[in-house]
Amino acid sequence: MALDATAVSLIVLGLLLGVAVLADRLAGGALADVPGALRDLAVVAVLVVAAGLVFALVATDEALAAADGPVLGWVLGVRTPGLTTTAEVVSLVGGTVGTGGLAVVSAVVLFARGMRRTAVIWVVGVAVGALTIRLVKLAVERPRPPEVSRLAEETTASLPSGHALMSALGLGLTAAAVVALAVGTPHERLVRRLAVALAVLGALVIGASRVYLGVHWTTDVLAGWLLGATLALTCVTLARVLDARARLGDGRDNPAVVSQPAE
Template identity: 80%
Template sequence: MALDATAVSLLVLGLLIVLAALADRLAGGALSAVPGAVRDTSIVGVLVALAGVPFALVATDEALAAADSPVLGWVVEYRTPGLTTAAEVVSLVGGTVGTGGLAVLSAVVLFGRGHRRTALIWVLGVVAGSVTIRLVKLAVERPRPPEYLRLAPETTASLPSGHALMSALGLGLTAAAVIALTVGTPRAALVRAVVVVLAVLGALLIGASRVYLGVHWTTDVVAGWLLGAALATTCITLARVLDARDRLDDSPAPNPWLRDPVTDSPKD
């Protein structure tokens, strides 16, 4: 079942308008007041629209095949026993249960530290990611690479890569939780840099392992990364906007969710 590119774009635009209006209403008009919130909402739209490109091209598949086949051929040519073992370990550890579970664990920590609503958003984000993987696979039904090239058994459809989506979502939410919980500590900037780098590298390695093992095309993985990043950005922005609604102007304690995740600057 192929999706028309125009329909995807219109659907994404309409959904973003509804979500932005709802978030702004829930926050009492705080969306524009939260540093980076409007920008992040726009980023979500761009990520989802880009992820929709492979879905729109599945009908003919020539364009996807032209992009995917050379990459898979190159990977197969340079396979080695050592790299295969490493890819299998990364794929196993970085499965949807592992990375999604890590985000849920970070939600438990957030809940224990008093960020109960944010913890709920994290859990709902992981659930949304799991549902998205299953629904999109059923809707698109893209075949996986030829079975003789695969180094791991898989029975579901190929697009998107569940490993890639959940790694971007789970590691992104975990990194955001660590950053928020360490705001104001002596090494907050160092922690921020380290967890962001680890989250990005982790997601890249997990997605790459799926291509190496021959169970996904490269565009499956890229679409998964984009959707996962979009969901993570949505969860983080929603948490910040809803907290903005509750913040008291004279509160002495800084709220970590009101800091711009890019510039790390608080709201004036």
Template identity: 40%
Template sequence: MTHTPGAPEPAPTGDPAPPAGLDGPLAPTAPRPGRTVLLAVLLLLGAGAAMWAALDTVGPGRLDARFLGEAVESRSAGLSTVAVTITEVGNTFAMALLATLTGLWCWARGRRADAVFVVGTMAGAVLLFRGIKILVDRPRPPALTQVVRETNESLPSGHATMSMVVIGSLVVLAWAGRGTAGRVAMVLAGALWVGAVGSTRVYLGVHWFSDVLIGWLLGAAWLAACAATWTWWRRRALRPAAAT
């Protein structure tokens, strides 16, 4: 097709490719609210079942005692140093700070729904695990087994809950702008970190295994519920623009 000099440029056909990652709009491949709600319900049921089993007696069960015993036997000076470092980097304050900084970054770039999602999900998780800790009041493992001293309520693990929620929310934010390889890499890296943080809590003797497991399940259920709400809100906000 030729263009006559002086004539206006023809309008481009199609929209430009959206920017990737946190700067991109919600893509059609983003998690769908209905499926995410179903996942949240299933995870919540799993967390409830695990909590019921753990609290059949408030103290530890056989599996908890076995995991703790194996953790104590496997300790070495080098492993303990690594475990303490991971547990400090992944503590609840550090995860809350990461979520807050991400929220501020999103807000400054005009992505207010994303900012509310990541900060709101984090804040809700804090209220969730703190409330359950106070309600259940499960004691920590014996002080003699602890590498670092912890005395407050044990169930659920705040480290496990917060690492699942905050790292998971970052994966959700970046999901739409990534290809299959990028998504697999994000999920594997996130799962490795969340698993490492939770495992250190058992290794260091400050949590029973069921505390960590329930923290993971509760965190995943809360994350799924918040992600479903966020996805629904963004799809709803984009509908008028798509119709014009």
């Protein structure tokens, strides 16, 4: 590997801490006053630490990395023509362009509905996700599973799974947009639960399809999910913080992103 994966995770953690400080400054030092912001940042920190552990275990061939081989062996034993076709379709539809594009479409809808600040953050988040995939692949340079086990052709490095990262990020941002647009509607709670459930299920199925097709190790997908979820939650938290600052500045209330729906 070109660079110790642990170092990569520490760099990412440092950048996210910098984002947290910047968000606090943008909020006028009132980050603690934004409902749920500190909680979300704590979750982001946990996700980054978890991703760092995955990177570290992969880099040092510890227990988690050693599990990749047995999982791939099990997958090879359960393959069927029907499952293969399903996995190929899921992988095609759930590619980085598809899930990232879905988030961009949701950003366009948010922009049209007047949530322009959030829309811009969504687009920037997708761009950062795409850049993260490329940079981490180049930095770590992990080989993919053996060619004999692959049912699809890939030429880039294995870690992280771009499909897994972008599905967690793209579907997460899309779900957040749906939740924002549903605030104040009669079925707000139902919409929120369905949006989150579908986003999680979609990301899980897309990531699993990459392992099934033999183009990624299980830890590649796990790292992708963790990084994608981290970026999605960071974007949502940043949008809420900036919206809170705008509300304090002009006295207007825009609850779509900032407010926490009543349980």
